[in-house]
Amino acid sequence: FYILWPTDFTAFHDWKTWAQLGLALYSLVSMRYLGNWVKPYVKSRNLQAITSPLCLLSPILVFYSVLLCRGNFFEDLEWVRSIGWMYPAMQHEPFYKVWSETLRFSQIEWSTLLDPSVVSSLIVLAALTSLSATLSIIGTVPVVPCASNIGGLGGKVDLDKELAVLGSGQVMAGLMTGLPGYTQTALSANLYIFGGTHRLAEFVATGFVVLTMLSGIPVAPFIPKFFLGAVFLNLGLSFCKTYLVDNLGLMGAEPYSCMCFIVFVGLWRDLTMAVAVGIVMQIVLMVRQAAAINPVYQCGSFDGGFISSRIRTMDEASRLRWDLNGRQKNSVLHKLEVVRLQGPIFFGNCPSLEDDVESLIRLSPVLSHLVLDMSRVTQVDDSAARALARILTTARSEKLSRFAVAGANDSLRTQFEKHLLTCPGTSPSFELFPALDDVLEVYEDDLLASTDVESQSLRPERLSDEQWDIVRGASSAEVNLQSGECLVNFGKEVDGLWLLVRGNMAMETMRASICGARQEHIVAKYAAPMVIGAAAFFIGAVRHAFRFRARGKSGATLLVLAQADLEALERSHPCTYIALLKNVLGHWAAVESNHLRWRAALSQ
Numbered sequence: 285f286y287i288l289w290p291t292d293f294t295a296f297h298d299w300k301t302w303a304q305l306g307l308a309l310y311s312l313v314s315m316r317y318l319g320n321w322v323k324p325y326v327k328s329r330n331l332q333a334i335t336s337p338l339c340l341l342s343p344i345l346v347f348y349s350v351l352l353c354r355g356n357f358f359e360d361l362e363w364v365r366s367i368g369w370m371y372p373a374m375q376h377e378p379f380y381k382v383w384s385e386t387l388r389f390s391q392i393e394w395s396t397l398l399d400p401s402v403v404s405s406l407i408v409l410a411a412l413t414s415l416s417a418t419l420s421i422i423g424t425v426p427v428v429p430c431a432s433n434i435g436g437l438g439g440k441v442d443l444d445k446e447l448a449v450l451g452s453g454q455v456m457a458g459l460m461t462g463l464p465g466y467t468q469t470a471l472s473a474n475l476y477i478f479g480g481t482h483r484l485a486e487f488v489a490t491g492f493v494v495l496t497m498l499s500g501i502p503v504a505p506f507i508p509k510f511f512l513g514a515v516f517l518n519l520g521l522s523f524c525k526t527y528l529v530d531n532l533g534l535m536g537a538e539p540y541s542c543m544c545f546i547v548f549v550g551l552w553r554d555l556t557m558a559v560a561v562g563i564v565m566q567i568v569l570m571v572r573q574a575a576a577i578n579p580v581y582q583c584g585s586f587d588g589g590f591i592s593s594r595i596r597t598m599d600e601a602s603r604l605r606w607d608l609n610g611r612q613k614n615s616v617l618h619k620l621e622v623v624r625l626q627g628p629i630f631f632g633n634c635p636s637l638e639d640d641v642e643s644l645i646r647l648s649p650v651l652s653h654l655v656l657d658m659s660r661v662t663q664v665d666d667s668a669a670r671a672l673a674r675i676l677t678t679a680r681s682e683k684l685s686r687f688a689v690a691g692a693n694d695s696l697r698t699q700f701e702k703h704l705l706t707c708p709g710t711s712p713s714f715e716l717f718p719a720l721d722d723v724l725e726v727y728e729d730d731l732l733a734s735t736d737v738e739s740q741s742l743r744p745e746r747l748s749d750e751q752w753d754i755v756r757g758a759s760s761a762e763v764n765l766q767s768g769e770c771l772v773n774f775g776k777e778v779d780g781l782w783l784l785v786r787g788n789m790a791m792e793t794m795r796a797s798i799c800g801a802r803q804e805h806i807v808a809k810y811a812a813p814m815v816i817g818a819a820a821f822f823i824g825a826v827r828h829a830f831r832f833r834a835r836g837k838s839g840a841t842l843l844v845l846a847q848a849d850l851e852a853l854e855r856s857h858p859c860t861y862i863a864l865l866k867n868v869l870g871h872w873a874a875v876e877s878n879h880l881r882w883r884a885a886l887s888q
Contacts, residue, residue, distance in 0.1 A: 300367055304510050311343040311514030316521075318342065343511055364508075373505045401556075408559045410454075417450050418443070538569060571632050579637050579661075582624040583644065590622040590655075592724035594809035600732055616731040620653040622720070626660040631667035638671040642678045652685040653727045657720045659691025669703040680709040686730065688715040690723045725809065747867065751860040755783070758853040759843040765834035771842065772817070775827045780846035781817040782832075784810055787840030791816075792831045809835070816842065818868045 296302070319336035326335050338345075351360045364370050396402055421443055496503060527543060535543075542565045550558030584590050586604040596604065603616050623641055645651060656672070658664075664672075672689075679687045689700060697716060704714045717723035747755065763782070765771060771782065774794065791808040807830070810816060820828050834840040845853075854861040 300369075304369060307343060307347070307508070308510035308514045308517070311511050312518055314339050314342050315514060315518045343514070344508065347508055347511075365505075369510065370508050371505045373502075404556055404560075408556050411559065413454065414447065414450075417447060421446055542566070542569065574628065574630070574632050577627065577633060578640070579625045579627055579629050579633050580623055580640050581626045581660075583621065585618045585621055587617060588622075590620070590720075590724065592721050592728055592809065593806060594725050594728070594811065595814065596728075603732065604728060618648065619650050619731055620655065620724075620727050621648065621651055622655045622657055622724075624657040624660070628663040628665075629661060629668035629671075630663070630665045634668040634671040637668070638674060641675050645675075645678055645682050645684065653731065654679055654684055654687050655720070655723050655727070656689045657691055658689055658696060659720065661692070661696060664696050664699050666699070666703075669699040672700070673703045673707050676704055676707050676714060677709065679712060680707070684712050686715065686727060687712040688717055688723045688727070690717040690720040692716065721806070747860075747863050751857075751863050754857050754860045755845075755853070755864060756843060758845065758849050758857075759783070760846050760849050761844040763842045763844060764839065765842070766839045767834055767836055769834050769839070771832040771834065771840075772828050773831050774829070777827055778817070778820045778825050780844065780848075780850060781815060781821045783843040783845065784812045784814040784816055785841050785843060786812050787834060787838055788812070788836040789814075789816060789840055789842075790833050790835045792833060793829070804831075812840070815864075815868050821847075822868070 318339040322339060323335050351357050351364075354360055361370075365372060524547075528547070531540060531543070542562070545565070546558050546562040549561050587606070591604060605617065606615065621644060623644070625637070629637060641654075641656075645654065676687055689696075692700065700714070700716070707714070715723070717726075763771065765787075771789065789810040790806050791810070792804050793807050794804060816832060817828070819825075820830075850861070853864070
């Protein structure tokens, strides 16, 4: 608006100054409010579509109508230019003549690119263009119902594709000595708001701009300064209303103050300085906010749900998950603690992580096994890796038995190998596991003092030696599986059950992931002796909903008890058949009891 405001206050005594300011005010009102005032009185949807553009251009139409009505159009136009209401006339020359005269690579001053001010301006201009494009697409596209969802989540607008097309256009404009810019998608949104149903209006507007450029007619000398001033003032008011007024009370004090400071720097100095100051302030605020977030989001032992998917016996489950105020015999509760971490761990929040974990190590009287779950950690810098190294040193000084990190990605493993493997001391050693479930199973066996029984053939509980011999004789086949070999796949017909007498098995299912693809997940792990497939058989299922696969170095051995085998066993040896059913019921009771105890522990 400064192009209209006189520098000499004596100009306010001239009526022409007040007339120009009044026309500028009228132009501002027509841009912001006139269309909304007039549109309710227009009944036709087609006319409503052109009401706002006509109201927007009404100051120019009124201005030139007055000049035409006076009868001396060209003389009055020159007089208006002479008093400074319009820019001086320019030479009418097509753009391609100027372009052909100036586009010579020999005339390019390549040394200009070495000027830091030029380079910084180009970078800021490119960044602002990309940000303007992104904000414009996100802000205006949702107006149109068919494109209300952006980013490939059901809508017809692909934000990445739009930005890629924008980049291609910028490259073409740069090769033709043009300036980078972005045509707002507000044209499409306004077209829909005003009742448009076709893109013809956009094509007409584009064709008009192209014809104007090709003709070489200079448009700027025919636009009054009061209209340009109103346009710039409207943009400034819209910016201040959107970001300063509307956000007052909605934003926090720090972000709002930062935004106001950036605006004032831009007005005081220039846009490059404002962007640079904004970047520095945002980095400081982000580091401060991230430092206030504790990377430890969960911590607990077996009673808190940190237990492997392996099916345990009643006695083992009780020792793992229940203490009964010290009355549980040989309880290992709280001898293992799992600390789950999340987000980036860096120099800003690693001191709080170090304090929390070291306090846990020093204050827990029975802790012997510590696990750090980093499946949700995105990044670790050198400061955080050194903090973890100090945690490992503390664990060694407090005589912990085992120390492990689970779920770390490749980049985190590189950091750990750089810092943690060189810590002083050797016990406990630093262990890496691909998933939390794997380390929980290993540490549970360690705490329960489990022996290696993978190579032994074990008899199920509640079966005497005589009954066990009868069951083995009733089995129609014995299956030996290598590690990873499949016993039964999804959808296989149910025909009996299996007795796992040696080794370990895993039960897998298919689940939908976040991206929509179905992936295999282990839902339970079995160790000999164990009945497998009993649920599907006794409930009368037609096909198996799970897949069973052998796991462990030694594979697995199973006895096949088909439906005919079980029926023959029930007829010939009913007592043995009942004892076998007791094993099945005992297995189900153990699973359900463990689940109920876990739920009860969580509710306390």
